[in-house]
Amino acid sequence: MQIKNYLPVLEWLPNYKRSNLQGDLSAGLTVGVMLIPQGMAYAMIAGLPPIYGLYASTIPLLIYALLGTSRQLAVGPVAMVSLLTAAGIGTLAEGGTETYIMLAITLALFVGAIQFLLGAFRLGFLVNFLSHPVISGFTSAAALIIGLSQLKHLLGVDIARSHHVHEILLQAIEKASDINWATFAVGIGGILLIKGVKKINKAIPGPLLAVVFGILAVYGLGLTEQGVKIVGTVPDGLPSFVIPSFSGADFSALLPIALTIALVSFMESIAVAKAIQAKHKDYKVSANQELIGLGAANIVGSFFQSYPTTGGFSRTAVNDQAGAKTGLAAIISALLIGLTLLFLTPLFYYLPKAILASVIMVAVFGLIDIKEARHLWATDRADFWMLIATFIGTLSLGIEQGILIGVALSLGVVIFRTTLPHFAVLGKIPGEAHFKNINRFDNLEQRDDVLIMRFDARLYFANVNFFKEAIEAEVEKRKDSLKLFILDANSINSIDSSGVHALEELADELKAQGIEFYMTSVKGPLRDTLRKAHFSEKLGEGNFFMHIQTAIDKFDQKDPQRFEKYVLQTNHA
């Protein structure tokens, strides 16, 4: 039974239902048709010859179909990973050269190895540290960078590669007089076609129509003589088996970028896989097995000339809408690409690069998520600023730096918030044995001789000073009358040695002032730690109570005068 966890294909293939075949076939063909222009375009983003985008659309899909847990996920080249590849390899070799290509393929091996190991060691949870605002800010910025990186192909002018939006725009403006209008017309035509077709009927593959339109326009009107750049000879044949080779220097240069790609691409993939799975419910997506599946797809792919791939947003959505029910759909897509590689590559000779640029631009500008930013502005200001910081960080400092800033900031805010936790002085609801925050409820009863405080945070080294000072300040206010301090530990979820130390100091200080110290509602895990650290002994086991009212009753019973004043005269629920 266990083997199915490691080879999810065994879940669906042995019991394959004929009723699923139509959906899988139609979805597989649709996605395959999408993959032809997308694969070539994304290879261009990555700084690779277009054929490598088709190579990356074969083997990885087959491997994922065997090992992946999602049944609709469409694996292959994606825009973000292509951009990260270009950003990483671009500093090590000249785009399009032999060395560059080999580095991109080696990168796939590294990315795959990292993902595979993360999955094998059950470290899939690491991805949880990328919060939604960080992903949203990062994606929008990366989309902007990717989109603008295609401006040179759309305008037919020479723009030096840059991750700085303003540099690209400045260059474009400077070179406005060099714009090749034939190229621009083809590109704009492609954009309008894709957008227009999408509006009319989402099932029509707009990008493929644009490709056909582009090839026909260039061929029919002889636009190459007008300076429209074309893809040129695309070699035919399936990708061949090549063992990725790398030096020690390559290894250390590629490792950081491989780590970034491994995590970012996994993020993108698991997010869409989970979103689609939530609709189906006939299978489960496992984060660790997904890492293993995507990792294996990248590793095996790299032996067949594939650059880094992952599960993509748009194609997965199409795959699902077109009726994919099992991994068979992906296998059919891969077969279609295989046939294209064998027989159809000559057709792409006249494909204008401007058309590929239009495919990319339409795809990525759709990823710029202004709605989310607006939503966060209205509902969670801290998360809004996190999104903006990641967005600006990515644009100004770079792709990897942007995401690192986002993660560091969001963890920093989490830490910072726990250093100034919420706390409350509690008062009694008249006639009930319940106690609430005096700042949130009116008419609560408070006694001169009893101070009840609740702390809403884990008590640990970074907030113990705040904790002690907050209590000391409240004790100081009541120092003339105070006889009992109750710490309601109800929402102190855990404690470390610094926290225990602070409680000990507090106990000593209160004792020195003649004030009794009780603790109430101490939860299981906290109670365990306090016992182990001998704090329960120090305070006295009898000073721990389940409920605040019980604690106060016990206190009142110690003194006949108090007993008479509070217990006999009051009637609490």
Next chain:
Amino acid sequence: MQIKNYLPVLEWLPNYKRSNLQGDLSAGLTVGVMLIPQGMAYAMIAGLPPIYGLYASTIPLLIYALLGTSRQLAVGPVAMVSLLTAAGIGTLAEGGTETYIMLAITLALFVGAIQFLLGAFRLGFLVNFLSHPVISGFTSAAALIIGLSQLKHLLGVDIARSHHVHEILLQAIEKASDINWATFAVGIGGILLIKGVKKINKAIPGPLLAVVFGILAVYGLGLTEQGVKIVGTVPDGLPSFVIPSFSGADFSALLPIALTIALVSFMESIAVAKAIQAKHKDYKVSANQELIGLGAANIVGSFFQSYPTTGGFSRTAVNDQAGAKTGLAAIISALLIGLTLLFLTPLFYYLPKAILASVIMVAVFGLIDIKEARHLWATDRADFWMLIATFIGTLSLGIEQGILIGVALSLGVVIFRTTLPHFAVLGKIPGEAHFKNINRFDNLEQRDDVLIMRFDARLYFANVNFFKEAIEAEVEKRKDSLKLFILDANSINSIDSSGVHALEELADELKAQGIEFYMTSVKGPLRDTLRKAHFSEKLGEGNFFMHIQTAIDKFDQKDPQRFEKYVLQTNHA
């Protein structure tokens, strides 16, 4: 009135009581006498001529007396900061040279400026991030490094400076045949004298006796001819006014080390200041004003040839025990050092370096804290490993790296723990309206159609997946009978946008399965966020309850059958 907050001297000087004079005088003289050997010894650790230790024991003390909030804190050169100074400047210049000295003085200016700014911008809380186990592991490792750095002076052999304990020990063993036995005898004599005197009477200044013994031994027995190294000519006169100068390169080289010293030295100082203040209670120690006081002491000191100083552990304890009541004690210490500089420096000509080494070794080996490690082993295993990691990190990677590793690890653990928070399925205490963790209490009542879960953590991006999966697993177990899910939010202290999103998804999933979703005990801050994010609307305001029992009652009243089964037949408190 407010000016007293910025010039704490105005708190005590205008109302100075004659009764305090005796204590201040005796403490001031005792600490001054301690400072002579300690100052010279610590300057040696820092790689500076001994006189600079005395310079650093004058102006900084006076400035702190005006601006500091502690009345017993003894400011001046300390072992840790001296070691950090040597570690930082050692890579930039040759020890003892003009350049080296100027860099050490400039470092004091930088340290002071950083501390002053942190204080002025109210950033004293940053120090909270250094947890007790991290400080303990770091101090023990640094003490070992400092102590061993003096081995060469104790043995009279040439040992290259290193932060690697094994390298120092290996060198010492290799050069065992070169040991200068006269030097070694003087050093061991010093150690035994200091330790012996301490056992007999803590009030006798052992280090000063050792200095006298060493000078007499070298002078009387002519030990310089035996190769015993001496301090030699100590220039007389007070420190002169010199403007610290530095280049842009110095600035960027000194900044990281200045930042480390600024934080570490403040840590040491505030820790001892607070410990002593806790005994006195006639004044308050303010973290931010302490930063300002220590910062100003370093800044002004740097203009009078002072290297970085701070409040030290041992001398502060002595100052307090000897009866210091106000900052006057520190002023008296500074005056005593001033007199020494003017008139007594010729006496130190024959002072053997081995005696200074013995003073240092006794002082720092006392800081190695094995008791704390043993205590943590017994009570808090995670904190124990934090201590060990910081200890080993400091020994193997270096002083600054060690503390950084400690801080990063302790924050990492905090974050990691919140990703796998404690949660509980709750059951009802029979006959009471209270609900407890079914894994910790026996005989709790659970209903087939109601699942109650409590989450003990802030709900945020890094744990929302865990949160959802935990609930989904419990819902799955009861899927045939479950009709109501209650999330007891009692200890969910806050929530971010990812958390709200997870709740929304949960609400949708439960609705799709025909299960009602109630939330209970939602605390104030959480309720505010849920309202703002429109989740309260989505779930329906009527689905929020103060108590679990109220929620269940409401649920039962919706269905006549359930009402009959549970409400009429059961009698809950």
